[in-house]
Amino acid sequence: MSDPQWNQPAVVDVPYEEPDENADTKRHLLWLARAVGYLVYAYVIVVEIILGFGFFLLLFGANPTSGFVQWMYRNLDRVMDPFRGIFTPIQLGTPDSNEVPSVFETSVLFAMIVYGLLAIAVHALISWMTGRMARLQREDYEYRRRHAAEVAAERAARQQQAARGTAPATGIATNTPTSSPQAPQQPPTVP
DSSP states (O other): OOOOGGOOOOOOOOOOOOOTTTHHHHHHHEEEEEEHHHHHHHHHHHHHHHHHHHHHHHHHHTTTTTTHHHHHOOOHHHHHHHTTTTSEEEEEEEOOTOOOOOOEHHHHHHHHHHHHHHOOOOOOOOHHHHHHHHHHHHHHHHHHHHHHHHHHEEEEEEEEHHTTOOTTTOOOEEEEEEOHHHHHHHHHHHO
């Protein structure tokens, strides 16, 4: 007959494993990458706003003696430094009430496109890096979980074999039935 304790599931004692010593470094690196990404996004948004305002101020022939227009043109000059001279500005003429010519500045539009592409590239890099780190963490977790389950299964098998009285390596029963000298000997049974 079977013993009722063998029909119950074995309690699995998962061994304690030290946490990954690189986990904190990975989290800090991920946080740093996201922070850099947000800083780049903020910079690109500010630059795009400056370029947009500058483009429309040039297009409508804004008065350069106004304080706001002077400030915008100074900022526009800073963000346009790498793009100056790429395209020739198109003079649209002078509005009736203004002596300042309207200019269609194609270099500003080109700069807006390049800064936008830069933001997209940084976003793609950060997304790739974040996804890669998350995948590595998932793989590490799955490996540790499988390893702990294998160790627990081996430990449970050894405990069951020890409780049955079988040798762990051979599986042969160590308890032989006692028999009287008159009774014929029976071979040991393996449970």
